[in-house]
Amino acid sequence: MAVLDVLIYPNPALRAEAAEVTDWNEELRKLMTDMWETMYISKGVGLAAPQVGVSKKLIVIEYEGEKHVVINPSIIEEDGFERAEEGCLSFPGVYESVERPAKIRVVYWDEAGARRDEVIEGFLARVFAHEIDHLSGRLFIDRLSPLKKGFIRKKMERQAREKS
DSSP states (O other): OOOOOOOOTTOGGGGSOOBOOOOOSHHHHHHHHHHHHHHHHHTOSEEEGGGGTOOBSEEEEEETTEEEEEEEEEEEEEEEEEEEEEEOTTSTTOEEEEEEEEEEEEEEEOTTSOEEEEEEEHHHHHHHHHHHHHHTTOOGGGGSOHHHHHHHHHHHHHHHHHHO
């Protein structure tokens, strides 16, 4: 197991479209293991492969003791909307109120390559939607007002410059 570096905004890799997973091999299993370790160390509930610099449609989520490995997901239905505070490991210390679907139907493949078709509600639906956004280069700040998004973008860019 290895703890991977979580990319911090404004890293351009966070904006890239991830590639489909086509091989369920040892490399993928190692990446999953490393992502679990990274997510736990970072105290997150979800982590997408692009956040650790890997352009693959792979997500790990653990919520209420239930683990989910989500590969090549698609949200095919949304129902209702809820607004709640979100954070993101790629935006340390930033929390904002974001509107997300209250209920989703998602199709994906699990770590064994089995196809899943699930209806998910509440906080878990929020986590799935947040992480799935990462796979297409969409970030939670993109769901904020232009003013809030601009403020956070400038703050994160300033922090990145200070670390350089």
